[in-house]
């Protein structure tokens with residue numbers, strides 16, 4: 001009330017206060033993703049994503065795993081802000097061209113879905129949310145849980161290859177390295193490590209990833225990783241011949257296209273494909289989780305745990321409100337003059353608030 005009276009007495013002061021407020025960022029408490037963020041602006045968004053993902057996975061089932069991984073590598077480097085989708089430019093090598101991301105695939109899926117979303121609601125849904133929802137749907141389309149997912153992420157404009165190694169477990173990472181990385185960089189727990197690794201119940205890895213466990217392990221001619229079941233090693237040697245870097249092998253050969261808790265039975269039986277899967281047995285928390293799920297009679301607990309950890313991962317570094325932009329093309333930041341670019345959004349914010357201040361001043365003068 002006192003502020004309103006002061007404003008009426010001194011409209012110029014009020015105008016200055018409004019202009020300063022316009023230049024300040026929104027309070028941190030506002031910066032949240034939320035369930036149904038597109039309910040008003042694009043109510044059919046989640047339906048459009050599901051319909052397109054259903055068609056894509058029906059045609060190419062292996063893309064479910066590809067998209068799920070694409071989302072995780074986005075979130076772990078700079079947050080879930082679609083930085084993985086940006087192309088390198090003349091002056092910058094982007095995340096997607098970092099050596100650790102060489103096997104990442106599924107970019108075309110996001111482009112196809114974004115095109116459908118833009119046809120339904122032009123310029124409304126971000127690439128970050130397109131990817132997040134597509135990853136969420138890849139889980140349900142492979143018979144995993146339906147996970148209600150908060151949306152409202154906007155797209156970032158930083159994608160630097162050097163950031164990838166700083167935020168990813170390096171090849172040969174120990175379980176202690178992974179748990180420390182998750183705790184220190186992402187505020188995620190050892191349980192989250194065990195639960196999210198369960199995503200390896202679908203999808204594939206390249207022979208270049210697997211072969212170090214199969215041949216000349218530890219630099220010794222003819223030896224293989226002793227933590228890998230010997231019969232499974234023989235099967236994998238049949239799939240990944242020496243020198244083959246490109247062939248893809250199933251992470252979960254028992255039920256490769258089904259999102260279930262079977263992964264933990266494999267890991268417990270020394271049949272986890274990646275060395276980081278096998279490493280889950282070397283920490284008390286993660287090994288207890290593996291044992292619990294390997295002996296579970298249903299996937300229910302794993303599904304509930306996965307939903308919790310997946311939502312936590314999906315919130316990492318999310319950009320909301322006037323931060324970031326809604327990219328027109330997922331592989332490129334918007335040109336500076338476009339309506340949804342960072343600069344344009346800021347200038348819109350300023351113009352709108354200044355307009356409001358001028359209108360208020362006019363009313364105050366009339367009164």
Ligand code: HEM
Pocket residue numbers: 062064065066068069072102103104105169178193196197199200202203204205206207209210251274276
């Ligand atoms: C604990 C940390 C993790 C490590 C060290 C890790 C490592 C890997 C590696 C090395 C591959 C195979 C890549 C290749 O050979 O091309 C892979 C594939 C995959 N990862 Fe992970 N991952 C981790 C966490 C996650 C998370 C959090 C998710 C999702 C929630 C995920 C989902 C997948 C999927 C679905 C694939 C198969 C991709 C495809 O089919 O193209 N991973 N991961």
